[in-house]
Amino acid sequence: MSVASPPRPRSAASGRVLEERPIRNPDVSSEKVMSRRAWWLVASNFLFPGTAQVLAGNRLLGRTGIVATLVMWALVVLAVLTAFLWRTVLTMVLASWWSLTVVQVLLWVYAALWLVLTIDTLRLIRLARVPGRTRAAVAIVAMVLALVPASTAVYAAQSVVAPLRSGLSIFAAGPSVPPSDGYYNFLLLGADSGEGRDSMRFDSISVVSVNADSGAVTIFGIPRDLRHAPFSEGPMQELYPDGFQGHTSSACGWSSGINQLMNAVETCRDDRGASLYPDAVSQNSSPAVEATKDAAEAILGIEIPYHVFIDMHGFADLVDALGGVEITVQDRLPEGGGPSYSGQPAEDWAIGWIEEGTQRMDGDTAQWYARSRYTTSDWDRMRRQRELQTAILAQATPATVLARFNDIVAAGQNLVQTDIPNSLLPFLVDLAVKAKEQEVQDLELTPKGADIDPEDPTSEDWERIHAMVDDLLHPPTPTPAP
Numbered sequence: 001m002s003v004a005s006p007p008r009p010r011s012a013a014s015g016r017v018l019e020e021r022p023i024r025n026p027d028v029s030s031e032k033v034m035s036r037r038a039w040w041l042v043a044s045n046f047l048f049p050g051t052a053q054v055l056a057g058n059r060l061l062g063r064t065g066i067v068a069t070l071v072m073w074a075l076v077v078l079a080v081l082t083a084f085l086w087r088t089v090l091t092m093v094l095a096s097w098w099s100l101t102v103v104q105v106l107l108w109v110y111a112a113l114w115l116v117l118t119i120d121t122l123r124l125i126r127l128a129r130v131p132g133r134t135r136a137a138v139a140i141v142a143m144v145l146a147l148v149p150a151s152t153a154v155y156a157a158q159s160v161v162a163p164l165r166s167g168l169s170i171f172a173a174g175p176s177v178p179p180s181d182g183y184y185n186f187l188l189l190g191a192d193s194g195e196g197r198d199s200m201r202f203d204s205i206s207v208v209s210v211n212a213d214s215g216a217v218t219i220f221g222i223p224r225d226l227r228h229a230p231f232s233e234g235p236m237q238e239l240y241p242d243g244f245q246g247h248t249s250s251a252c253g254w255s256s257g258i259n260q261l262m263n264a265v266e267t268c269r270d271d272r273g274a275s276l277y278p279d280a281v282s283q284n285s286s287p288a289v290e291a292t293k294d295a296a297e298a299i300l301g302i303e304i305p306y307h308v309f310i311d312m313h314g315f316a317d318l319v320d321a322l323g324g325v326e327i328t329v330q331d332r333l334p335e336g337g338g339p340s341y342s343g344q345p346a347e348d349w350a351i352g353w354i355e356e357g358t359q360r361m362d363g364d365t366a367q368w369y370a371r372s373r374y375t376t377s378d379w380d381r382m383r384r385q386r387e388l389q390t391a392i393l394a395q396a397t398p399a400t401v402l403a404r405f406n407d408i409v410a411a412g413q414n415l416v417q418t419d420i421p422n423s424l425l426p427f428l429v430d431l432a433v434k435a436k437e438q439e440v441q442d443l444e445l446t447p448k449g450a451d452i453d454p455e456d457p458t459s460e461d462w463e464r465i466h467a468m469v470d471d472l473l474h475p476p477t478p479t480p481a482p
Helices: 031-047 051-056 059-085 087-094 097-125 132-170 235-239 258-267 287-300 312-321 363-371 378-395 398-403 405-415 422-435 459-473
Strands: 183-192 201-211 217-222 247-249 253-255 306-311 325-329 333-335 352-354 357-361 416-418 441-444
Touching (some): 051 059, 132 416, 183 287, 201 258, 217 378, 235 287, 325 363
Parallel strands (some): 183 306, 217 441
Antiparallel strands (some): 247 253, 325 357
Protein backbone atom coordinates (compact mmCIF):
# COMPACT_ATOMS: atom_id res chain seq x y z
CA MET A 1 0.00 0.00 0.00
CA SER A 2 1.49 3.22 -1.13
CA VAL A 3 1.35 6.30 0.94
CA ALA A 4 0.53 9.56 -0.81
CA SER A 5 3.33 12.01 -0.78
CA PRO A 6 2.64 15.02 1.36
CA PRO A 7 2.17 18.27 -0.58
CA ARG A 8 5.34 20.22 -1.13
CA PRO A 9 5.52 23.16 1.13
CA ARG A 10 4.92 26.44 -0.75
CA SER A 11 7.42 29.06 0.14
CA ALA A 12 6.28 32.51 1.08
CA ALA A 13 8.46 33.86 -1.69
CA SER A 14 6.68 31.86 -4.38
CA GLY A 15 3.28 32.90 -3.00
CA ARG A 16 4.21 36.54 -3.32
CA VAL A 17 5.90 36.30 -6.69
CA LEU A 18 3.01 37.96 -8.57
CA GLU A 19 2.82 40.89 -6.18
CA GLU A 20 6.59 41.35 -6.16
CA ARG A 21 6.92 41.80 -9.92
CA PRO A 22 8.59 45.14 -10.66
CA ILE A 23 5.74 46.32 -12.91
CA ARG A 24 3.18 46.21 -10.09
CA ASN A 25 5.46 46.73 -7.08
CA PRO A 26 8.63 48.35 -8.38
CA ASP A 27 11.70 49.41 -6.45
CA VAL A 28 10.83 53.11 -6.33
CA SER A 29 14.34 53.97 -5.19
CA SER A 30 15.84 52.77 -8.50
CA GLU A 31 15.68 55.40 -11.25
CA LYS A 32 16.56 52.77 -13.83
CA VAL A 33 13.69 50.50 -12.78
CA MET A 34 11.19 53.36 -12.70
CA SER A 35 12.24 54.63 -16.13
CA ARG A 36 11.96 51.24 -17.77
CA ARG A 37 8.67 50.57 -16.04
CA ALA A 38 7.28 53.92 -17.23
CA TRP A 39 8.09 53.19 -20.87
CA TRP A 40 6.68 49.67 -20.60
CA LEU A 41 3.38 50.98 -19.26
CA VAL A 42 3.15 53.73 -21.91
CA ALA A 43 3.86 51.24 -24.70
CA SER A 44 1.39 48.65 -23.40
CA ASN A 45 -1.34 51.30 -23.01
CA PHE A 46 -0.88 52.37 -26.64
CA LEU A 47 -0.50 48.92 -28.20
CA PHE A 48 -3.31 47.31 -26.22
CA PRO A 49 -5.33 49.69 -24.00
CA GLY A 50 -6.14 48.11 -20.67
CA THR A 51 -3.00 45.99 -20.33
CA ALA A 52 -1.26 48.65 -18.20
CA GLN A 53 -4.07 48.41 -15.65
CA VAL A 54 -4.03 44.60 -15.69
CA LEU A 55 -0.26 44.63 -15.05
CA ALA A 56 -0.02 47.42 -12.53
CA GLY A 57 -3.41 48.80 -11.51
CA ASN A 58 -7.14 48.17 -11.39
CA ARG A 59 -7.63 44.86 -13.16
CA LEU A 60 -11.39 45.43 -13.69
CA LEU A 61 -10.70 48.71 -15.49
CA GLY A 62 -7.96 46.97 -17.46
CA ARG A 63 -10.22 44.14 -18.55
CA THR A 64 -12.85 46.68 -19.59
CA GLY A 65 -10.28 48.40 -21.79
CA ILE A 66 -9.09 45.12 -23.30
CA VAL A 67 -12.63 43.94 -24.08
CA ALA A 68 -13.51 47.35 -25.60
CA THR A 69 -10.37 47.23 -27.75
CA LEU A 70 -11.09 43.70 -28.94
CA VAL A 71 -14.68 44.63 -29.76
CA MET A 72 -13.59 47.78 -31.63
CA TRP A 73 -11.02 45.91 -33.70
CA ALA A 74 -13.51 43.14 -34.42
CA LEU A 75 -16.02 45.72 -35.67
CA VAL A 76 -13.37 47.38 -37.86
CA VAL A 77 -12.32 44.05 -39.39
CA LEU A 78 -15.97 43.11 -39.90
CA ALA A 79 -16.67 46.46 -41.60
CA VAL A 80 -13.69 46.02 -43.95
CA LEU A 81 -14.70 42.47 -44.85
CA THR A 82 -18.29 43.57 -45.37
CA ALA A 83 -17.17 46.43 -47.63
CA PHE A 84 -15.36 43.94 -49.89
CA LEU A 85 -17.67 40.94 -49.66
CA TRP A 86 -21.12 42.25 -48.72
CA ARG A 87 -21.12 45.91 -49.73
CA THR A 88 -24.92 46.09 -49.78
CA VAL A 89 -25.11 44.96 -46.15
CA LEU A 90 -22.65 47.66 -45.07
CA THR A 91 -24.61 50.30 -46.96
CA MET A 92 -27.82 49.14 -45.28
CA VAL A 93 -26.18 49.81 -41.93
CA LEU A 94 -24.89 53.21 -43.05
CA ALA A 95 -28.31 54.11 -44.44
CA SER A 96 -29.96 53.65 -41.05
CA TRP A 97 -30.22 56.67 -38.73
CA TRP A 98 -30.33 54.41 -35.69
CA SER A 99 -27.29 52.32 -36.60
CA LEU A 100 -25.29 55.48 -37.36
CA THR A 101 -26.31 56.90 -33.98
CA VAL A 102 -25.05 53.74 -32.25
CA VAL A 103 -21.76 53.91 -34.17
CA GLN A 104 -21.30 57.57 -33.24
CA VAL A 105 -21.94 56.89 -29.54
CA LEU A 106 -19.53 53.92 -29.57
CA LEU A 107 -16.78 56.06 -31.11
CA TRP A 108 -17.26 58.78 -28.50
CA VAL A 109 -17.26 56.24 -25.65
CA TYR A 110 -14.13 54.54 -26.98
CA ALA A 111 -12.31 57.88 -27.31
CA ALA A 112 -13.27 58.79 -23.73
CA LEU A 113 -12.23 55.34 -22.45
CA TRP A 114 -8.82 55.68 -24.13
CA LEU A 115 -8.21 59.04 -22.43
CA VAL A 116 -9.29 57.61 -19.06
CA LEU A 117 -6.92 54.68 -19.47
CA THR A 118 -4.06 57.01 -20.44
CA ILE A 119 -4.59 59.29 -17.46
CA ASP A 120 -4.77 56.26 -15.18
CA THR A 121 -1.59 54.90 -16.78
CA LEU A 122 0.22 58.15 -15.95
CA ARG A 123 -0.96 57.73 -12.35
CA LEU A 124 0.37 54.17 -12.27
CA ILE A 125 3.73 55.28 -13.65
CA ARG A 126 4.26 57.46 -10.54
CA LEU A 127 5.84 60.32 -12.44
CA ALA A 128 7.23 61.83 -9.27
CA ARG A 129 9.56 58.81 -8.99
CA VAL A 130 10.72 58.97 -12.62
CA PRO A 131 13.92 60.96 -13.34
CA GLY A 132 13.38 64.53 -14.54
CA ARG A 133 14.03 64.35 -18.28
CA THR A 134 12.46 60.95 -18.62
CA ARG A 135 9.45 62.17 -16.64
CA ALA A 136 8.67 64.93 -19.16
CA ALA A 137 9.27 62.65 -22.15
CA VAL A 138 7.02 59.93 -20.72
CA ALA A 139 4.18 62.37 -20.03
CA ILE A 140 4.38 63.94 -23.50
CA VAL A 141 4.65 60.63 -25.37
CA ALA A 142 1.79 59.09 -23.37
CA MET A 143 -0.57 62.00 -24.16
CA VAL A 144 0.42 62.15 -27.84
CA LEU A 145 -0.07 58.42 -28.27
CA ALA A 146 -3.45 58.71 -26.57
CA LEU A 147 -4.58 61.66 -28.67
CA VAL A 148 -3.85 59.86 -31.96
CA PRO A 149 -6.49 57.09 -31.59
CA ALA A 150 -8.84 59.21 -29.46
CA SER A 151 -8.86 62.09 -31.94
CA THR A 152 -9.27 59.60 -34.80
CA ALA A 153 -12.37 58.18 -33.13
CA VAL A 154 -13.75 61.67 -32.47
CA TYR A 155 -13.00 62.74 -36.05
CA ALA A 156 -14.79 59.66 -37.41
CA ALA A 157 -17.77 60.34 -35.16
CA GLN A 158 -18.09 64.03 -36.05
CA SER A 159 -16.74 64.30 -39.60
CA VAL A 160 -17.92 61.02 -41.09
CA VAL A 161 -20.76 59.50 -39.09
CA ALA A 162 -22.49 62.77 -38.10
CA PRO A 163 -22.67 64.13 -41.69
CA LEU A 164 -23.92 60.74 -42.89
CA ARG A 165 -26.62 60.73 -40.23
CA SER A 166 -27.58 64.31 -41.07
CA GLY A 167 -27.47 63.65 -44.80
CA LEU A 168 -30.11 60.93 -44.49
CA SER A 169 -32.64 63.69 -43.78
CA ILE A 170 -32.88 64.57 -47.49
CA PHE A 171 -34.23 61.12 -48.32
CA ALA A 172 -37.80 59.94 -47.86
CA ALA A 173 -38.98 57.27 -45.47
CA GLY A 174 -40.70 54.07 -46.40
CA PRO A 175 -40.08 51.12 -48.70
CA SER A 176 -38.75 51.34 -52.23
CA VAL A 177 -40.47 50.10 -55.36
CA PRO A 178 -38.88 47.36 -57.48
CA PRO A 179 -37.12 48.31 -60.72
CA SER A 180 -39.36 48.91 -63.71
CA ASP A 181 -38.57 46.63 -66.64
CA GLY A 182 -35.06 46.13 -65.24
CA TYR A 183 -34.32 49.82 -64.53
CA TYR A 184 -34.43 52.34 -61.73
CA ASN A 185 -35.61 55.60 -63.35
CA PHE A 186 -35.14 59.04 -61.81
CA LEU A 187 -36.39 62.44 -62.92
CA LEU A 188 -33.53 64.94 -62.52
CA LEU A 189 -34.65 68.57 -62.31
CA GLY A 190 -32.43 71.63 -62.19
CA ALA A 191 -34.16 74.70 -60.78
CA ASP A 192 -33.08 78.17 -61.87
CA SER A 193 -33.93 80.80 -59.24
CA GLY A 194 -32.01 83.56 -60.95
CA GLU A 195 -32.23 87.30 -60.40
CA GLY A 196 -35.58 88.88 -61.17
CA ARG A 197 -37.54 85.68 -60.66
CA ASP A 198 -40.05 85.34 -57.83
CA SER A 199 -40.12 81.54 -58.00
CA MET A 200 -38.07 78.63 -59.19
CA ARG A 201 -38.64 77.17 -62.65
CA PHE A 202 -37.31 74.01 -64.20
CA ASP A 203 -34.21 74.97 -66.13
CA SER A 204 -32.89 71.46 -66.76
CA ILE A 205 -35.04 68.35 -67.21
CA SER A 206 -33.48 64.91 -67.53
CA VAL A 207 -34.35 61.30 -66.81
CA VAL A 208 -31.59 59.02 -65.54
CA SER A 209 -32.12 55.30 -66.07
CA VAL A 210 -29.89 52.89 -64.15
CA ASN A 211 -29.80 49.22 -65.08
CA ALA A 212 -30.69 47.27 -61.94
CA ASP A 213 -28.16 44.52 -62.73
CA SER A 214 -25.20 46.11 -64.50
CA GLY A 215 -25.42 49.70 -63.20
CA ALA A 216 -25.28 51.03 -66.80
CA VAL A 217 -26.52 54.63 -66.92
CA THR A 218 -28.58 56.23 -69.70
CA ILE A 219 -29.54 59.92 -69.56
CA PHE A 220 -32.48 61.30 -71.54
CA GLY A 221 -32.51 65.06 -72.04
CA ILE A 222 -35.92 66.72 -72.34
CA PRO A 223 -35.99 70.29 -73.72
CA ARG A 224 -37.31 72.72 -71.14
CA ASP A 225 -39.44 74.48 -73.80
CA LEU A 226 -40.92 71.25 -75.19
CA ARG A 227 -44.56 71.93 -76.11
CA HIS A 228 -47.70 69.80 -76.15
CA ALA A 229 -46.20 67.31 -73.69
CA PRO A 230 -48.51 64.36 -73.01
CA PHE A 231 -49.13 62.96 -69.51
CA SER A 232 -49.34 59.46 -68.11
CA GLU A 233 -52.54 58.41 -66.38
CA GLY A 234 -53.44 60.89 -63.63
CA PRO A 235 -54.89 64.33 -62.91
CA MET A 236 -52.87 66.17 -65.56
CA GLN A 237 -53.99 63.78 -68.27
CA GLU A 238 -57.57 64.55 -67.29
CA LEU A 239 -56.90 68.30 -67.51
CA TYR A 240 -54.89 68.06 -70.75
CA PRO A 241 -55.97 64.91 -72.61
CA ASP A 242 -54.36 66.23 -75.82
CA GLY A 243 -51.10 67.29 -74.17
CA PHE A 244 -50.07 70.43 -72.34
CA GLN A 245 -51.47 73.18 -74.56
CA GLY A 246 -50.55 75.99 -72.19
CA HIS A 247 -52.55 77.94 -69.66
CA THR A 248 -53.88 81.46 -69.43
CA SER A 249 -53.79 83.43 -66.19
CA SER A 250 -53.79 87.12 -65.32
CA ALA A 251 -51.10 86.38 -62.78
CA CYS A 252 -48.95 84.05 -64.87
CA GLY A 253 -49.69 84.87 -68.49
CA TRP A 254 -49.69 82.23 -71.21
CA SER A 255 -47.12 79.51 -71.66
CA SER A 256 -46.93 75.99 -73.01
CA GLY A 257 -43.35 74.78 -72.41
CA ILE A 258 -42.86 71.85 -70.05
CA ASN A 259 -40.72 74.05 -67.79
CA GLN A 260 -43.84 76.12 -67.09
CA LEU A 261 -45.63 73.23 -65.37
CA MET A 262 -44.71 74.78 -62.02
CA ASN A 263 -46.84 77.80 -62.91
CA ALA A 264 -49.70 75.72 -64.31
CA VAL A 265 -49.80 73.35 -61.33
CA GLU A 266 -48.75 75.49 -58.37
CA THR A 267 -48.11 79.21 -58.84
CA CYS A 268 -51.36 79.95 -60.68
CA ARG A 269 -53.65 77.79 -58.55
CA ASP A 270 -55.20 78.93 -55.29
CA ASP A 271 -54.52 75.59 -53.58
CA ARG A 272 -50.92 75.36 -54.93
CA GLY A 273 -51.81 72.09 -56.64
CA ALA A 274 -52.91 70.27 -53.49
CA SER A 275 -56.14 69.08 -55.12
CA LEU A 276 -54.20 67.58 -58.03
CA TYR A 277 -51.53 65.77 -56.01
CA PRO A 278 -52.68 65.68 -52.36
CA ASP A 279 -49.93 63.29 -51.21
CA ALA A 280 -47.01 65.03 -52.91
CA VAL A 281 -45.71 67.11 -49.99
CA SER A 282 -45.88 64.23 -47.50
CA GLN A 283 -43.76 62.16 -49.90
CA ASN A 284 -40.90 64.70 -50.17
CA SER A 285 -42.19 65.96 -53.52
CA SER A 286 -44.43 68.76 -54.85
CA PRO A 287 -47.39 68.96 -57.25
CA ALA A 288 -45.22 70.58 -59.95
CA VAL A 289 -42.62 67.83 -59.69
CA GLU A 290 -45.28 65.12 -59.85
CA ALA A 291 -46.83 66.74 -62.93
CA THR A 292 -43.43 66.90 -64.62
CA LYS A 293 -42.83 63.27 -63.67
CA ASP A 294 -46.14 62.30 -65.33
CA ALA A 295 -45.13 64.21 -68.46
CA ALA A 296 -41.68 62.59 -68.60
CA GLU A 297 -43.25 59.14 -68.23
CA ALA A 298 -45.56 59.74 -71.19
CA ILE A 299 -42.83 61.32 -73.32
CA LEU A 300 -40.35 58.47 -72.82
CA GLY A 301 -42.79 55.58 -72.31
CA ILE A 302 -41.20 54.40 -69.02
CA GLU A 303 -42.21 54.47 -65.35
CA ILE A 304 -40.43 57.09 -63.24
CA PRO A 305 -41.11 56.62 -59.52
CA TYR A 306 -38.52 59.05 -58.10
CA HIS A 307 -37.10 62.51 -58.64
CA VAL A 308 -34.04 64.52 -57.63
CA PHE A 309 -34.54 68.28 -57.51
CA ILE A 310 -31.38 70.41 -57.64
CA ASP A 311 -31.11 74.15 -57.04
CA MET A 312 -28.70 75.42 -59.70
CA HIS A 313 -27.27 77.94 -57.25
CA GLY A 314 -26.50 75.19 -54.75
CA PHE A 315 -25.04 73.17 -57.62
CA ALA A 316 -21.98 75.44 -57.45
CA ASP A 317 -21.36 74.32 -53.86
CA LEU A 318 -21.34 70.68 -54.93
CA VAL A 319 -18.79 71.33 -57.69
CA ASP A 320 -16.57 73.21 -55.22
CA ALA A 321 -16.95 70.36 -52.71
CA LEU A 322 -15.67 67.94 -55.37
CA GLY A 323 -12.66 70.18 -56.00
CA GLY A 324 -13.94 71.47 -59.35
CA VAL A 325 -14.82 69.73 -62.59
CA GLU A 326 -12.75 69.42 -65.78
CA ILE A 327 -14.58 70.43 -68.97
CA THR A 328 -13.49 71.13 -72.54
CA VAL A 329 -15.25 74.33 -73.64
CA GLN A 330 -16.10 74.38 -77.35
CA ASP A 331 -17.23 78.02 -77.69
CA ARG A 332 -16.50 81.18 -75.71
CA LEU A 333 -19.48 81.84 -73.41
CA PRO A 334 -20.54 84.96 -71.48
CA GLU A 335 -21.40 84.99 -67.78
CA GLY A 336 -24.26 87.22 -66.71
CA GLY A 337 -28.00 87.69 -66.56
CA GLY A 338 -28.47 88.54 -70.24
CA PRO A 339 -29.09 91.65 -72.36
CA SER A 340 -31.20 94.58 -71.17
CA TYR A 341 -32.70 95.02 -74.63
CA SER A 342 -32.91 93.02 -77.82
CA GLY A 343 -29.66 93.04 -79.73
CA GLN A 344 -27.48 94.35 -76.91
CA PRO A 345 -23.93 93.01 -77.47
CA ALA A 346 -22.77 90.45 -74.95
CA GLU A 347 -19.66 92.57 -74.35
CA ASP A 348 -21.92 95.23 -72.80
CA TRP A 349 -23.69 93.05 -70.24
CA ALA A 350 -21.34 90.11 -69.61
CA ILE A 351 -19.75 90.08 -66.16
CA GLY A 352 -17.13 87.60 -67.33
CA TRP A 353 -16.28 85.05 -70.00
CA ILE A 354 -15.69 81.30 -70.10
CA GLU A 355 -12.87 80.82 -72.58
CA GLU A 356 -12.45 77.96 -75.04
CA GLY A 357 -10.29 74.97 -74.19
CA THR A 358 -9.94 72.38 -71.45
CA GLN A 359 -10.11 73.85 -67.96
CA ARG A 360 -10.97 72.92 -64.38
CA MET A 361 -14.04 74.92 -63.43
CA ASP A 362 -14.95 75.99 -59.94
CA GLY A 363 -18.60 75.93 -58.88
CA ASP A 364 -19.45 79.45 -60.02
CA THR A 365 -17.96 78.93 -63.49
CA ALA A 366 -19.66 75.54 -63.85
CA GLN A 367 -22.99 77.13 -62.97
CA TRP A 368 -22.61 79.77 -65.68
CA TYR A 369 -21.47 77.08 -68.12
CA ALA A 370 -24.75 75.22 -67.48
CA ARG A 371 -26.95 78.35 -67.64
CA SER A 372 -25.44 80.49 -70.41
CA ARG A 373 -27.90 80.66 -73.33
CA TYR A 374 -28.02 84.15 -74.83
CA THR A 375 -25.22 83.63 -77.36
CA THR A 376 -26.03 80.02 -78.12
CA SER A 377 -29.02 77.70 -78.56
CA ASP A 378 -31.06 75.80 -76.00
CA TRP A 379 -29.85 72.60 -77.63
CA ASP A 380 -26.25 73.59 -77.02
CA ARG A 381 -27.08 74.43 -73.43
CA MET A 382 -28.63 70.97 -72.99
CA ARG A 383 -25.42 69.48 -74.35
CA ARG A 384 -23.35 71.46 -71.84
CA GLN A 385 -25.58 70.44 -68.95
CA ARG A 386 -25.21 66.80 -69.95
CA GLU A 387 -21.43 67.26 -70.18
CA LEU A 388 -21.39 68.52 -66.61
CA GLN A 389 -23.54 65.66 -65.35
CA THR A 390 -21.32 63.08 -67.04
CA ALA A 391 -18.10 64.76 -65.91
CA ILE A 392 -19.24 64.93 -62.28
CA LEU A 393 -20.20 61.24 -62.34
CA ALA A 394 -16.83 60.34 -63.85
CA GLN A 395 -14.72 62.56 -61.59
CA ALA A 396 -16.49 61.77 -58.31
CA THR A 397 -14.10 58.90 -57.57
CA PRO A 398 -14.15 57.08 -54.21
CA ALA A 399 -10.87 58.78 -53.29
CA THR A 400 -12.31 62.24 -54.05
CA VAL A 401 -15.51 61.53 -52.14
CA LEU A 402 -13.62 60.25 -49.09
CA ALA A 403 -11.17 63.15 -49.10
CA ARG A 404 -13.95 65.76 -49.35
CA PHE A 405 -16.71 63.76 -47.70
CA ASN A 406 -17.86 66.37 -45.19
CA ASP A 407 -18.09 69.17 -47.76
CA ILE A 408 -19.91 66.96 -50.26
CA VAL A 409 -22.55 65.87 -47.74
CA ALA A 410 -23.06 69.48 -46.61
CA ALA A 411 -23.41 70.66 -50.22
CA GLY A 412 -25.86 67.86 -50.97
CA GLN A 413 -28.10 68.84 -48.07
CA ASN A 414 -28.27 72.43 -49.31
CA LEU A 415 -29.08 71.72 -52.95
CA VAL A 416 -31.02 68.47 -53.15
CA GLN A 417 -34.62 67.54 -52.52
CA THR A 418 -35.68 64.00 -53.38
CA ASP A 419 -38.33 61.38 -52.74
CA ILE A 420 -35.85 58.52 -53.06
CA PRO A 421 -36.36 56.37 -49.93
CA ASN A 422 -33.32 55.64 -47.79
CA SER A 423 -34.18 51.94 -48.06
CA LEU A 424 -33.08 52.13 -51.72
CA LEU A 425 -29.64 53.60 -50.92
CA PRO A 426 -27.81 50.26 -50.46
CA PHE A 427 -28.78 49.17 -53.96
CA LEU A 428 -27.95 52.56 -55.50
CA VAL A 429 -24.49 52.63 -53.91
CA ASP A 430 -23.80 49.15 -55.24
CA LEU A 431 -24.98 50.20 -58.70
CA ALA A 432 -22.92 53.40 -58.56
CA VAL A 433 -19.75 51.34 -58.11
CA LYS A 434 -20.67 49.24 -61.14
CA ALA A 435 -21.56 52.34 -63.17
CA LYS A 436 -18.04 53.76 -62.74
CA GLU A 437 -16.76 51.00 -65.02
CA GLN A 438 -19.11 51.82 -67.90
CA GLU A 439 -19.65 54.64 -70.36
CA VAL A 440 -22.76 56.77 -69.93
CA GLN A 441 -25.04 56.82 -72.97
CA ASP A 442 -27.54 59.60 -73.64
CA LEU A 443 -30.34 60.73 -75.91
CA GLU A 444 -31.34 64.37 -76.38
CA LEU A 445 -34.92 65.00 -77.55
CA THR A 446 -33.82 67.72 -79.94
CA PRO A 447 -33.87 68.18 -83.73
CA LYS A 448 -30.32 66.81 -83.88
CA GLY A 449 -30.56 64.11 -81.21
CA ALA A 450 -34.00 62.61 -81.92
CA ASP A 451 -35.16 64.42 -85.06
CA ILE A 452 -37.99 66.11 -83.18
CA ASP A 453 -39.26 69.67 -83.35
CA PRO A 454 -39.78 70.59 -79.67
CA GLU A 455 -42.09 73.47 -80.67
CA ASP A 456 -44.49 71.26 -82.62
CA PRO A 457 -44.13 67.56 -81.79
CA THR A 458 -46.68 65.07 -83.09
CA SER A 459 -48.15 61.84 -81.76
CA GLU A 460 -45.89 59.98 -84.21
CA ASP A 461 -42.90 61.68 -82.54
CA TRP A 462 -43.88 60.24 -79.14
CA GLU A 463 -44.19 56.75 -80.62
CA ARG A 464 -40.80 57.08 -82.29
CA ILE A 465 -39.23 58.33 -79.06
CA HIS A 466 -40.67 55.34 -77.19
CA ALA A 467 -39.04 53.02 -79.73
CA MET A 468 -35.66 54.84 -79.44
CA VAL A 469 -35.80 54.68 -75.63
CA ASP A 470 -36.61 50.97 -75.74
CA ASP A 471 -33.72 50.31 -78.14
CA LEU A 472 -31.29 52.11 -75.82
CA LEU A 473 -32.47 50.41 -72.64
CA HIS A 474 -33.07 46.99 -74.18
CA PRO A 475 -30.77 46.60 -77.18
CA PRO A 476 -31.49 43.51 -79.29
CA THR A 477 -29.29 40.52 -78.58
CA PRO A 478 -26.92 39.87 -81.48
CA THR A 479 -27.78 36.71 -83.40
CA PRO A 480 -24.79 34.35 -83.46
CA ALA A 481 -23.39 33.68 -86.89
CA PRO A 482 -24.27 30.25 -88.28
